[in-house]
Amino acid sequence: MIRYLCYTSPVWLSTEIDGIRIISGRTLDFFQRLPQEIFNIFAILSTSPGAKLFSAYMDYKYENQMAEMLLNELKSSGATNGLEEAVKQCIAAASNENDPSIQKLLLKAALFGRSFLCVNLNNPKISMRPTVTVINDLCTNVIRDLRLINNLQHINISMPLTFxxxxxxxxxxxxxRLLRRNLHEFATSVTKLLRMPAEEGENRILVQWAVQQ
Structure with missing residues (x-):
């Protein structure tokens, strides 16, 4: 479906790395080309590893036996690390998605696939712990960053950013940017979430707050 926007007042265009912001007196819209990471998952008849994993998760969620078939196909695939690639593709798609509800589905699909990475299908004695560790770190970082990005869009902050x-x-x-808006409390919570060093985070915020008093 194509959506047309009509503005009754002048607008300003601001280019970003992944799209264009359209700013009017009352609204802020963001236009971007559909990211390839999302297209790979949701394109009709997509056969990418990520699309198969997402379908497997949705089938599992609704107790469809197709889930097992898709997982076996990924784990026994001739492609190197088919399941690992599927998990990474779902995580990448989640980071490029702006809708929190779809982000959650994609991340759940990634975590679903991750649980099957611990043991190789063809040889249960082959451990994949190094791979699982990398995936765990990737999941943790993306979930943390998306949590922050989604909070930045809250009406009290109004600082929308993409990943x-x-x-x-x-x-x-x-x-x-947060300090320029006098959002010292939120800025402090960001430094704690991201575990920034005190001299780069809380100490700097406290100094600026003290100067403004």
Whole structure:
């Protein structure tokens, strides 16, 4: 479905790394090309590992026996690390998705696939613990960052960012932007969530807060 926007007042365009912001006197819209990571999962008849894993998770969720068949196909695939690639693709799609409800589904699919990475299907004696550790770290970091990004969109903060924009500006610039809006308390919670060093986070926030008093 194509959505057309009509503005009754002047608008400003601001380019971003992954799209364009359209700013009017009352609204802020963001246009972007559908990220390839999401297309790979949701395209009709997609055969990517991530699409198969997502379908397997949804089948499992609704108690459909197709889930086992899809998982076996991934784990016994001729492609190297088919299941591992599927998990990574679901995580990548979640990080490029702006709808929290779809983010959650994609991450649940990734975690569902991760649980089957512990033992190789063809040889249960082959441990994949190094791979699982990497996947665990990736999941943890993406979930943490998405939690922050979703909170930034709250009406009390009103600082919408995509995952790619957040990666581009980094935590230091994000803290600077929050401080310019006098959001010291929220900025402090961000430093704790991201476990920033005190000199780069809480101490800097306290100094600026004290100067403004």
């Amino acid at each position: 790619k924009q957040f990666e581009l500006i980094g935590t230091s610039i994000l803290i600077d």
